Amino acid sequence: MSARDAILNRLRNRRDGELTAPVSDFSVVEAKQWSVSDRVDLFQQKIESVHAEVHRVSQTDWLDKLKALVQAKGLNNLLVPQKAQVGVDIRQQWSDDLPELLSYGQPIEGWKAELFSGVDGAVTDVRSAIAETGSLVLWPDNDQPRLMSLVPPVHFAIVDADQLKNTFHEVIRSEGWVNQGMPTNALLISGPSKTADIEQTLAYGVHGPKELIVLIRQ
Amino acid sequence: MSHNQSAAQGAVKAFHPRVQEAINNPQIRANFRKAMDGLMDKRLAAFPQDDELQQLRDLAAAIRLRALSKLPELLERLEANLTANGVKVHWAENGDQACQIILDICQQKNAKSVIKGKSMVSEEMELNHYLEKHNIEALESDLGEYIVQLAEETPSHIIMPAIHKNTDQISDLMHDKTGTKRSRDVEYLTAEARQQLRERFEKADIGVSGVNFAVAETGTLCLVENEGNGRLTTTVPPVHIAVTGIEKVVENLEDVTPLLSLLTRSATGQHITTYFNMISSPRKEGELDGPEEVHLVLVDSGRSNIYQDDELLDTLRCIRCGACMNHCPVYTRIGGHAYGYTYPGPIGKILMPHLAGLDDAKDLPSASSLCGACGEVCPVRIPIPKLLVRLREEAVAGDSQHNDSGVKGRGSKRSTSESLIWKSWAGMHKSGGLYRAGTGAATVFRALMPNKIGAWTKCRTAPKLAASTLHQQVKARGKNGGES
Numbered sequence: 232m233s234a235r236d237a238i239l240n241r242l243r244n245r246r247d248g249e250l251t252a253p254v255s256d257f258s259v260v261e262a263k264q265w266s267v268s269d270r271v272d273l274f275q276q277k278i279e280s281v282h283a284e285v286h287r288v289s290q291t292d293w294l295d296k297l298k299a300l301v302q303a304k305g306l307n308n309l310l311v312p313q314k315a316q317v318g319v320d321i322r323q324q325w326s327d328d329l330p331e332l333l334s335y336g337q338p339i340e341g342w343k344a345e346l347f348s349g350v351d352g353a354v355t356d357v358r359s360a361i362a363e364t365g366s367l368v369l370w371p372d373n374d375q376p377r378l379m380s381l382v383p384p385v386h387f388a389i390v391d392a393d394q395l396k397n398t399f400h401e402v403i404r405s406e407g408w409v410n411q412g413m414p415t416n417a418l419l420i421s422g423p424s425k426t427a428d429i430e431q432t433l434a435y436g437v438h439g440p441k442e443l444i445v446l447i448r449q
Numbered sequence: 450m451s452h453n454q455s456a457a458q459g460a461v462k463a464f465h466p467r468v469q470e471a472i473n474n475p476q477i478r479a480n481f482r483k484a485m486d487g488l489m490d491k492r493l494a495a496f497p498q499d500d501e502l503q504q505l506r507d508l509a510a511a512i513r514l515r516a517l518s519k520l521p522e523l524l525e526r527l528e529a530n531l532t533a534n535g536v537k538v539h540w541a542e543n544g545d546q547a548c549q550i551i552l553d554i555c556q557q558k559n560a561k562s563v564i565k566g567k568s569m570v571s572e573e574m575e576l577n578h579y580l581e582k583h584n585i586e587a588l589e590s591d592l593g594e595y596i597v598q599l600a601e602e603t604p605s606h607i608i609m610p611a612i613h614k615n616t617d618q619i620s621d622l623m624h625d626k627t628g629t630k631r632s633r634d635v636e637y638l639t640a641e642a643r644q645q646l647r648e649r650f651e652k653a654d655i656g657v658s659g660v661n662f663a664v665a666e667t668g669t670l671c672l673v674e675n676e677g678n679g680r681l682t683t684t685v686p687p688v689h690i691a692v693t694g695i696e697k698v699v700e701n702l703e704d705v706t707p708l709l710s711l712l713t714r715s716a717t718g719q720h721i722t723t724y725f726n727m728i729s730s731p732r733k734e735g736e737l738d739g740p741e742e743v744h745l746v747l748v749d750s751g752r753s754n755i756y757q758d759d760e761l762l763d764t765l766r767c768i769r770c771g772a773c774m775n776h777c778p779v780y781t782r783i784g785g786h787a788y789g790y791t792y793p794g795p796i797g798k799i800l801m802p803h804l805a806g807l808d809d810a811k812d813l814p815s816a817s818s819l820c821g822a823c824g825e826v827c828p829v830r831i832p833i834p835k836l837l838v839r840l841r842e843e844a845v846a847g848d849s850q851h852n853d854s855g856v857k858g859r860g861s862k863r864s865t866s867e868s869l870i871w872k873s874w875a876g877m878h879k880s881g882g883l884y885r886a887g888t889g890a891a892t893v894f895r896a897l898m899p900n901k902i903g904a905w906t907k908c909r910t911a912p913k914l915a916a917s918t919l920h921q922q923v924k925a926r927g928k929n930g931g932e933s
Contacts (some may be wrong), residue, residue, distance in 0.1 A: 235540035238695065238749045242521040246757040246855065250518035253511040260707055261503035307501060320614050323709045327506070339685070339738040364721040367695055376737040381677055387601075400706040413534075413667045415733055416684070419725035424677040426639060428593035428609060430480075430616045431487055436638035437592055438646065439677025439723070 259417045263363055270362035270395040271447060277365025281422030282435055283443040292446050294324050297387060300444060301352065306330050310346075310353035310383055314373050314374040317356045317389045346378060352385035360390050363398045366421040369447070370414045377416050386440040387438065388420070393449045464789060464812040469788040477613060483785045484612045487776040491718025492826070509831040512704045513766040523665040523698045524747065530668025534730035536743045544574025547748045550577060551657065551690055552745060555585050558688055560654035564646075566672065566682035567591040569607055569769060570661030570692050572749055573804065576657070587657070590646050590678040592639065599626045605785030607715050607792060608771040613784050636746065642892045646678070656682035656740065660693035661768070662708060663745070664727075666701045670745065672726040673712060675719075680726050689740040691728075696756075696765040697745050708768055711828035716770040751804045757855055760839055764799050766829040771796075773823035773833060779811050779816055788813065795823035799836040807844050808858030814840035890920040 232240070265273055275285045288296045301309055308331040312318030325332055333350060355375045359368045367388050371377040380386050396402045399419065403409070408417075424439030435441050471477050496502040516523060528538045541547035547570075555563065563580060565571065565587055577587040577598070589598045593610035597603065600622055604610030611619065616633050623629045629641045658679055662671040670691050672679045685691045699705060713719045732739035755761050774780040774794025785793035790801040790810065798813040814837045823833040843854060846861035877883045895914040902911055917925075 233540070234542045234546060234749075235574045237542060238540055238561050238747075238753055239521050239524065239755040242524075242695075242756055246853070247759040247762075250514075250762075252515040252518040255508055255511045255515060255704070257508065257703070257707075259501060259508060281719075281723070321476050335737055337737065343651055343685075347647060366721055366725075373737060376739075377680070377736045381680050381684070398706065399709070400703055401921075403703050403706065409667060413669050413702075413727065413729040415728070415736060417669075417727040417729075417737055418680075419721065420723065421725075422720045422723050424675070425723055426592045426676050427595065429589070429635045429638055430610055430614075431484055431609075431612075432616070432635040434635050437639050437643055437676045437678070438590070438681055 235260075257400070260398060263398050265362055265397055267392070267395070270397065271392050271449070272360040274360060274365050274395055275447070276385065277363070278422060278443075278445060279365075281365065282425065282433075283365070283422045283445055285445045285447060287447050287449055290389065293389065293446050294320060296446060297321070297354070297389075298325075298329055300387070301330055304352070304385060304442075306351040306385060306448055308333050308349075308351050308440050309387075310350050310379060312355065312375045312379075315356050317354060318374070321354065335374075335379055338435065339376070339378060341414070346382050350383045352387065353379045353383040354387040354389065355380050356389050357394060359394045359396050359402055361397075361399050361402060361419070362395050363420055364419075366399070366419040369418040369420060371416050372414070377418075380418070380420060382414060382438045384436060384440055385442045389443045390447050391447055392447055464787075464816075467787045467789060468816070471783040476615070477784045480613055480615055481781050484609070485775050488717065488925040489527050492715055492749075492772060492775070493718075495714035495718040495720060505707050505711055506828055506830050508707045509768075509828055510766065512699060512708060513768070513829050516699045516704070517696070517756070517765055518555070518761060519700065520695070520698065523700055524695060525569065527663055527668060527698050528667040528747075530665065531670075531729075531745060532668075534668045535733075536668065536670075536730060536745055539744060539746045541746055541748045541750075543750050544748065547574050547692060547746050547750075548576055548578065548579040550746050551692070552580065552583055552585070554690060555580065555583075555655060558654060560585060560688070562585045562649070562653050563655045563657055564649055564653035564682055564686060565589050565591075566595070566656065566658035566679040567594055567610070568657065568676070568692055569604075569791065570659055570694050571657060572604060573750065574692075574748065576692075588646075588649055588653070590650070590682060591674075591676060592642055592678075595642060595646065596622065599623065603786070603791070605793065606771060606774060607769055607796075613786065623808055650681050650685050653686045655688045655690060656684075657690045657692065658682050660691050660697055660745070661712070662705045663693060663698045664700075664702050664705060665698055667729060669702065669727050669729045671705055671709075672724075672728070673722050674726070675723040677724060680724055683726065683728055684739050687740055688742045688744070689728075690744045690746065691884045692746040692748060695752050696767075712768050712770050715772040715826065715828045751857065754855055754857070755803045761803070761836065761854075761856070763831050764803070764836060766831050767796055768829055769796075770828055772826045772828065776822040776826045778818060778820060778822070782865055788816070795833045795837075796831075799831075799840060802840050802843075803857065803862065805859075806858035807840065807856055808861035811844050811858070811862045814838075814844060885918070885920060888920070892916060892918055892921075 310333045311321050312404040357367045358370050423435045425435050425445040539550045580587045589595045596611040605613040620631050624631045660670045661673045713722050777794050782796040802810040817837050819834050821834050843856045843859050846860045877887050896930040900911050
């Protein structure tokens, strides 16, 4: 008998008989609701508490803020999506005196070394965001691949205030994740990469970005 | 349970000396005391509203029980959905088989180097040793695991593997093994480790990770982490192999939301970890990164045996947050290594006897004061103290108790003389005459009580019997007028 069949057989022929499933009452999760403006405040408070940098901007001045931040942080280049609207806007309104814009234009195999050591920062949009835990929700795709929000030392995330949901549970339910089918990779990001493995002392950027900068467009 | 079982057995034989050694080591005592005090405070602060915590615990326990109640169906559903997504699913009866499956994949891919995200199941099956024996390098990438691997040790905590070391010790270790400067600057040490590991990530042939929750409904593998090494491990190498115990499956995607919330808050007091990584398929056409191949290895290793028993089943609810060890007075004093097994602390004491056998792990269920803290903080309400008592009974069980419990090594701690003493004790207490005669005789011959009674008098004085029995005293009092 295969290991699979042997294991399943043992589980099916349980000595103490069949088990019954208790009821799962999700009301404690569903009860968490905030007003739209409270959601923004809570999101900011939560994500700042884990060392992310948050700027509230408007739909018209967000690019100026981004340009200023990129310069202030002394970045030499910036990886930007090609198709997503944030990427299109950045590319249209960038100027030559600003750091060079890069594209994730080929499979990782073709430029792994460059991505790992030559890219200073990256910009992504988000699918939604979660107020309760201060989390960004990303579904990486061809335009904004998985390593874009992970390998460069600085990650800029552009969030619209109306993308904020109350809880992770609400995100899954209201966006119909189960029915539309899960992507290759779905992610919650809450702060920059961190570790406390050396004597519980927090240190940032252990493997992923050292800095997470969130622009909330209102 | 595994090819290195003999090593584990050696460790168990030395259980009491190990404990003594740990208790006498001021460094271990100080490192763990400081860390556990901090973790207890952080957990408390993460649950400001007790009613929310209790409702969440009820929900999480119900979700885990629901998953277990449908375990065979959910495993099949998980397999079917993952397979439809393009993930290859493997089944292993034990750690050896799981190691062999992973080795086969490595050999097919001509892999020379494996990079690992944190996985306790891979520790349980001693995957690193196995791969190294076959000339495949297995490198841990979680910072704590990396430190432990540099020191050629095993994790002393399931969440914080290097918690037994302080900054100076880690600085010395990294200096000796990797040539970094000696420094108490944690940022410097972390940045150095980042650089060392980044080079390895770029070159690794295969990434191996664990799984926190496997969602049957969607065929999704969920990983909880802070560092990003889990994401790198599961994204950069061309092949990703996830390995997990069969009990980690949950039914629905929404089930992970309360479990995740309880896991991170109970473990380290974080409202959420930096990354929650949900993987459902290998790289699809047109995608620019991610592994071309994803495998899941489902490992049994005694779990289906635990599953047979209504009471022991609760052991399988565990979501591996480590709160039980953070709150355990025994763990805090002796640290993780003294136990001598992959999983230390209260969860280890109720899990390892099944994985290794009670004959091997017979001392674990007794290494507890039954204070109950572990059961009180468990986010999925596992009645750990009750299970410790059950395993103590199993260890000394004769023919009558839990007759066909199926616990491996059942009765291995039973001694003829001890069971005879308890049988006489029971007999004496059942008969009034015998009881009075016995206690009466004991008071008469009380001078003969030995001053040394084994382990009891190592750090206590021997009990002394009173000159007369309680019955005699009460009787005398009644004669003197009966005042109380």
